[in-house]
Amino acid sequence: MPEVQAPHVNALLDVFQGDRGGHPAVAIHMSSHLSPMWAQARKAAEMLKGRYTIRVLDSQSTSFGLGLLVQKAAEAADAGASVNDIARIVNGAVPHLYVSLFTESLSYLQRSANLSASQSLLGSMLGIKAMLMMEDGRLVTQEKVQTREEVVEKLHEFVVEFASVRELGVLHHAYEGPRNDLVTRLRETLPKVPIHMVDYPPSLAAYVGPNTVGVIVYEGTF
Helix, strand or coil, rough: CCCCCCCCHHHHHHCCCCCCCCCCCEEEEECCCCHHHHHHHHHHHHCCEECEEEEEEEECCCHHHHHHHHHHHHHHHHCCCCCCHHHHHHHHHHHEEEEEEEEEEEEHHHCCCCCCCCHHHHHHHCCCEEEEEEEEEECCCEEEEEHHHHHHHHHHHHHHHCCCCCCEEEEEECCCCHHHHHHHHHHHHHHCCCCEEEECCCCHHHHHHEEEEEEECCEEEE
16 A cells, blocks of 8 residues: 655755745644654754754644645735744644545555454445544544445535534545535535635545545634
8 A cells, every 4th residue: 555755854954944044934744643744844843953943833634724724824924924923823723624534445444544454344345435534633434324425415414514614625536426516515505615626635545545535624713
């Protein structure tokens, strides 16, 4: 199975010491429970402590959720916020991001979501799709369904149960039809919410596998 690997620490040192002119930096990475990148970036930042101010943040998210945090950090930086203020803004948004995914590739979940080999084998034989949630940066299995129609229904229910939805990302692999059905229903239910159809990143695919569809909800800060 594919694995997510971080670059060598020297590569990160080169980035942190690059053409920034000694300016402080904020580095935001995919959930530390899914990727070694956060730990490697922390290591590099510690090696430069005293010479550079670098804040390394764990998004506890992935894909659209990670991108949204980076966007918020960039907007704050453009507005003149300090490194500590940017970190506060990002860390304040993290608890308001929610990820729900369905996958048919149960063998991947033996590594990423503690699914047993027998559960994976039986589920694959029965054509079961597993629902995953991201809790504190970890993938956790929630429930199982057998049809793609049920997948669309469950994801729609998941989104519309939020009291507030500011933005929404939808990703898929080999689920274009159900993805389109889901987006159509969500646009009817939540006509004022921006819905972004985003790429399925390889860094997430390494843990969830092919044949998947999911949503990333940002409820906004209150």
